Amino acid sequence: MYLEKINCPNDIKFLSIDQLNILAQEIREALFNRLSKIGGHLGSNLGIVELTIALHYVFSFPNDKIVFDVSHQCYTHKILTGRKDGFLFEEHFKDVSGYTNYEESIYDLFKVGHTSTSISLASGLVKARDILNHHENVIAIIGDGSLSGGEALEGLNFVGSEIKSNFIIVVNDNEQSIAENHGGLYQSLKNLRNNSSQNNIFKAFNLDYIYLEEGNNLEKLISLFKKTKDINHPIVVHVHTQKGKGYQLAELNKEKWHYTKPFNQKTGELINDVKLTYPSITANYLINKVKQDPKIVVVTAGVPLAIGLDQEKRNLLGQNYIDVGIAEEHAIALISGLAKNGCKPIFGTNATFLQRTYDQISQDLCLNNSPATIVIGNTSLISLNDVTHLGIFSISAFKNIPNLVLLAPTDKNEYLAMLDYSLSQNKHPTLILMPANKIIENTHNNMDFLSYEITQKGEKVCIIAEGNFYYLGLEATKLIEKELHFKPTLINPRILTHLDEKTLSSLKENHQLIITIEDGVIDGGFGEDIANYFSLTNMKVKTLGLHKKFIDRFNYNDILFQEGITSSQIKEFVKKEIQ
Ligand SMILES: Cc1ncc(C[n+]2csc(CCOP(=O)(O)OP(=O)(O)O)c2C)c(N)n1
Numbered sequence: 368m369y370l371e372k373i374n375c376p377n378d379i380k381f382l383s384i385d386q387l388n389i390l391a392q393e394i395r396e397a398l399f400n401r402l403s404k405i406g407g408h409l410g411s412n413l414g415i416v417e418l419t420i421a422l423h424y425v426f427s428f429p430n431d432k433i434v435f436d437v438s439h440q441c442y443t444h445k446i447l448t449g450r451k452d453g454f455l456f457e458e459h460f461k462d463v464s465g466y467t468n469y470e471e472s473i474y475d476l477f478k479v480g481h482t483s484t485s486i487s488l489a490s491g492l493v494k495a496r497d498i499l500n501h502h503e504n505v506i507a508i509i510g511d512g513s514l515s516g517g518e519a520l521e522g523l524n525f526v527g528s529e530i531k532s533n534f535i536i537v538v539n540d541n542e543q544s545i546a547e548n549h550g551g552l553y554q555s556l557k558n559l560r561n562n563s564s565q566n567n568i569f570k571a572f573n574l575d576y577i578y579l580e581e582g583n584n585l586e587k588l589i590s591l592f593k594k595t596k597d598i599n600h601p602i603v604v605h606v607h608t609q610k611g612k613g614y615q616l617a618e619l620n621k622e623k624w625h626y627t628k629p630f631n632q633k634t635g636e637l638i639n640d641v642k643l644t645y646p647s648i649t650a651n652y653l654i655n656k657v658k659q660d661p662k663i664v665v666v667t668a669g670v671p672l673a674i675g676l677d678q679e680k681r682n683l684l685g686q687n688y689i690d691v692g693i694a695e696e697h698a699i700a701l702i703s704g705l706a707k708n709g710c711k712p713i714f715g716t717n718a719t720f721l722q723r724t725y726d727q728i729s730q731d732l733c734l735n736n737s738p739a740t741i742v743i744g745n746t747s748l749i750s751l752n753d754v755t756h757l758g759i760f761s762i763s764a765f766k767n768i769p770n771l772v773l774l775a776p777t778d779k780n781e782y783l784a785m786l787d788y789s790l791s792q793n794k795h796p797t798l799i800l801m802p803a804n805k806i807i808e809n810t811h812n813n814m815d816f817l818s819y820e821i822t823q824k825g826e827k828v829c830i831i832a833e834g835n836f837y838y839l840g841l842e843a844t845k846l847i848e849k850e851l852h853f854k855p856t857l858i859n860p861r862i863l864t865h866l867d868e869k870t871l872s873s874l875k876e877n878h879q880l881i882i883t884i885e886d887g888v889i890d891g892g893f894g895e896d897i898a899n900y901f902s903l904t905n906m907k908v909k910t911l912g913l914h915k916k917f918i919d920r921f922n923y924n925d926i927l928f929q930e931g932i933t934s935s936q937i938k939e940f941v942k943k944e945i946q
Pocket residue numbers: 411437439440480481482509510511512513514539541543544545610625668669670693695720723
């Protein structure tokens with residue numbers, strides 16, 4: 368076994384092509400070993416094994432510098448740079464994250480998890496190198512899908528005129544984003560693959576260009592990179608690879624195997640397949656809705672599964688479905704235009720990917736008060752826990768944009784009613800936080816989302832707990848009743864952008880303490896608004912939520928405890944405060 372002896376990239380430089388090919392197979396087995404047990408980006412990593420080996424064979428990292436776009440495809444790079452144990456031994460799986468991480472290795476320069484950033488990040492490395500008179504090679508490696516993001520195109524545009532020195536942009540073209548690609552760019556890439564393009568998009572950016580059809584052929588990759596090493600100007604190295612290479616199921620169904628949960632390698636079956644999820648509920652809801660109202664248009668930006676739209680469901684939506692490619696900023700302006708011209712658009716993505724659209728939400732959507740709907744998943748502390756994919760900043764990021772109505776449902780019924788509400792009104796843009804809890808169906812006093820719902824009337828203490836954390840409030844309320852022998856009030860606020868002053872004011876009568884609980888960072892969150900509201904009164908307000916920090920691969924219960932949001936901590940706090 369060659370892999371056993373690889374502790375740093377230098378260790379592969381003495382292997383023959385035949386030996387490197389065996390190493391590639393060993394790396395694929397290591398990928399299966401980890402991913403079948405804990406999941407990860409399978410297809411993307413299987414496709415790039417040879418390309419990564421060739422880069423490490425030819426270049427000298429960390430002196431030369433490499434930036435992986437998204438960096439979800441960096442597993443072979445990790446294996447070759449001293450982190451193979453994270454793929455070989457279960458007890459070491461947690462030592463490595465699923466993305467590049469400068470805290471993990473000197474071979475990783477950035478923490479990255481969002482698309483389309485590599486060319487810009489690496490441009491900075493190039494400019495610094497030139498200003499400081501260093502001489503290393505700088506490489507950005509970006510997939511075809513990620514090229515559709517505005518930042519990538521801005522980067523190419525910059526490089527085409529502002530960089531006149533060594534910069535190697537490797538376009539890893541496996542003809543697939545997560546789902547199929549969208550955009551005119553992909554016809555151009557196809558033409559280039561077919562060697563028939565008069566209009567080379569990269570040359571249009573004033574960049575040098577070279578193409579390799581056999582992107583999984585180690586010998587050809589090595590000779591290609593030997594040619595480009597130390598080049599004295601920017602060049603795009605376009606390489607055609609096979610996504611899912613070496614696993615037939617993944618080669619045939621690229622979308623399903625882009626990312627996988629733990630699975631059985633022989634059969635391809637997922638070990639814990641959950642069929643009914645909030646994204647799938649969303650997809651079914653939208654399919655029905657579009658049948659009833661042809662004005663509804665469903666928009667995604669390269670992550671259709673965020674709202675449960677697999678290929679079959681996308682087809683059912685017909686012309687009422689638009690995928691813009693990985694172009695979230697464009698999606699927001701597009702839904703504003705759709706709404707202005709008579710449609711009822713709804714854009715769905717993951718919370719973390721909405722962050723880059725702050726300006727479009729503010730200017731293109733809210734300033735124009737276009738009645739479009741945005742629904743975001745994975746907004747919660749319960750959701751994705753890699754530092755690059757946190758959704759816990761959503762409330763404070765978007766809550767303060769004028770005209771926006773931000774709704775936080777606590778269960779399935781409320782969620783669907785909020786979608787109904789938003790799609791039926793034409794007064795304001797709405798952002799809905801998709802629930803992340805188990806699927807629960809509660810009954811509600813009313814569905815007037817512009818006011819708070821008092822779910823339990825009590826005295827002395829009022830807990831206002833939003834969204835997924837409503838249930839923490841409920842638990843705490845029960846414990847207080849049981850152990851402190853009085854009944855607190857419990858409120859599900861539902862709307863986080865506006866205060867229900869009537870309800871808040873009524874609390875002054877027989878309450879002395881308000882506790883807000885939010886599933887997000889406290890700074891700039893909805894709890895602060897409530898504290899402000901009571902600031903000139905005798906009411907005490909305690910805001911509970913998360914501290915403003917980048918947290919990485921955490922345990923949910925540990926964070927709740929650290930932040931004092933467990934029911935027993937809340938009960939103890941109440942005991943102390945109301946004595
Ligand atoms: C801003 C942003 N939007 C969406 C995503 C989700 N996402 C991760 S990888 C990916 C597809 C990338 O496709 P490509 O660049 O072709 O890489 P491949 O996996 O095919 O190698 C998407 C949409 C993201 N990480 N960041």
